[in-house]
Amino acid sequence: MKKINIVLALFSVAVFFQFCTKTESATVLNKSTSDITTFVTSTELLPTLPATLFDYLDRYPTHVQTALIASDNTPLNNPITNAGATLGRVLFYDKQLSRNATTSCGSCHKQQFSFDDTTALSKGLDGSLTSRNSMAILNIRFYKSGKMFWDERVTTLEKQALMPIQNHVEMDMTLSALEAKVKSLSYYPTLFKNAFGTTTIDSIAIAKALSQFERSIVTYQSKYDRVKQGIETFTTDEAAGEQLFLTAAAPRTCASCHTPPMFITSSPGSGFGLNDPNDNGINNNGNFKSGSLRNIVIRSNLFHNGSVKSVQSMMEQGNPGFGNQAIPLHFLRTAQIPSMMAFLNTLTDNTILTAEKFSNPFR
Ligand code: HEC
Numbered sequence: 001m002k003k004i005n006i007v008l009a010l011f012s013v014a015v016f017f018q019f020c021t022k023t024e025s026a027t028v029l030n031k032s033t034s035d036i037t038t039f040v041t042s043t044e045l046l047p048t049l050p051a052t053l054f055d056y057l058d059r060y061p062t063h064v065q066t067a068l069i070a071s072d073n074t075p076l077n078n079p080i081t082n083a084g085a086t087l088g089r090v091l092f093y094d095k096q097l098s099r100n101a102t103t104s105c106g107s108c109h110k111q112q113f114s115f116d117d118t119t120a121l122s123k124g125l126d127g128s129l130t131s132r133n134s135m136a137i138l139n140i141r142f143y144k145s146g147k148m149f150w151d152e153r154v155t156t157l158e159k160q161a162l163m164p165i166q167n168h169v170e171m172d173m174t175l176s177a178l179e180a181k182v183k184s185l186s187y188y189p190t191l192f193k194n195a196f197g198t199t200t201i202d203s204i205a206i207a208k209a210l211s212q213f214e215r216s217i218v219t220y221q222s223k224y225d226r227v228k229q230g231i232e233t234f235t236t237d238e239a240a241g242e243q244l245f246l247t248a249a250a251p252r253t254c255a256s257c258h259t260p261p262m263f264i265t266s267s268p269g270s271g272f273g274l275n276d277p278n279d280n281g282i283n284n285n286g287n288f289k290s291g292s293l294r295n296i297v298i299r300s301n302l303f304h305n306g307s308v309k310s311v312q313s314m315m316e317q318g319n320p321g322f323g324n325q326a327i328p329l330h331f332l333r334t335a336q337i338p339s340m341m342a343f344l345n346t347l348t349d350n351t352i353l354t355a356e357k358f359s360n361p362f363r
């Protein structure tokens with residue numbers, strides 16, 4: 001049954017090539033659950049890839065490299081390779097990976113917005129909303145525990161990668177439908193062969209390639225990095241802001257939770273988070289992880305529920321989204337805000353917003 005459907009899927013794609021007018025659908029029987037997934041394959045667009053592969057194995061400055069050694073969650077069986085990350089890039093932006101061929105990872109994790117979305121909740125394949133705020137896909141390699149999502153419910157990035165694809169609101173595919181569809185697209189066999197030495201296409205290899213691409217998105221070219229390398233110096237305001245970040249409200253300093261130089265903390269302990277009566281969070285404690293604070297100034301709709309519009313408003317108002325409970329940790333005195341903003345601005349690395357190697361290859 002499965003085989004026949006794969007053949008059907010391939011056939012429908014072949015039909016498209018001939019007429020190329022409208023979208024086609026195919027049905028796949030999921031072996032494990034017996035769920036039937038009907039998916040749509042839109043006219044095949046080909047990704048534009050460079051003749052020589054992009055380099056995803058950047059050399060980081062010492063302070064970043066040292067942090068990486070201490071916190072890298074790359075598993076031994078999935079190191080980044082240029083061919084693997086290249087395949088991951090194509091998969092990340094391929095709308096064919098969703099049931100109705102409208103939504104890719106890049107639809108919610110938008111490059112120009114630091115691989116984050118610009119709304120409090122994101123729209124999935126049928127227009128319905130996710131239950132939490134999207135997270136910025138940057139520096140996720142520097143999270144030792146490897147646990148992903150605001151509530152850390154997944155133990156590795158590789159496991160995480162298949163979840164949005166199967167999530168009914170986000171992309172809504174079964175794994176067997178995913179495999180059948182990826183197999184049906186002409187550009188994938190070569191990409192899989194280059195990445196993994198075999199044309200075998202399965203969800204495990206898909207997850208590995210997506211993870212390689214995501215782990216390669218690292219910000220290390222900000223003013224902060226140049227200062228740490230001794231190439232530039234902070235202004236008086238920026239330096240005062242860094243001091244505030246490191247020392248204000250000790251022992252609960254910003255830095256005690258958002259650890260420099262990547263401004264991310266692995267395995268937040270109890271008391272790390274903020275209590276949200278509407279969301280159980282990590283271990284049902286109402287706590288949440290925080291991703292890297294790098295590029296935070298150019299992101300909007302912050303925190304797990306997207307209730308905080310910007311860092312500036314966070315510092316001014318705390319967070320009205322948690323049942324009127326202000327967040328003292330995230331609340332600054334008016335006089336402190338300009339220097340803290342100046343410092344946080346130095347964490348912005350604009351290179352990842354436009355780098356072609358991280359961009360959508362389907363346009
Ligand atoms: C419809 C919008 C949407 C799509 C499509 C989507 N995501 Fe997400 N992503 C989110 C939201 C929302 C969260 C936070 C969910 C939560 O914590 O419950 C998230 C969280 C994540 C995280 C966790 C990051 C961290 O620091 O813990 C990763 C990694 C991720 N997504 C990768 C992907 C990949 C890979 C794809 C494509 C296969 C994808 N996303 C597709 C909205 C989306």
Ligand code: HEC
Nearest residue numbers: 252253254257271272273274288289290296302303304329
């Ligand atoms: C006790 C630990 C702790 C301290 C201290 C702390 N934070 Fe946080 N921070 C968190 C947690 C946990 C989250 C995510 C909470 C959520 O979404 O519910 C967070 C979220 C944030 C966010 C939003 C991140 C995003 O991706 O949406 C910003 C910005 C931020 N913190 C900045 C600061 C600054 C600046 C300070 C110091 C003034 C500070 N934090 C102090 C734990 C802390």
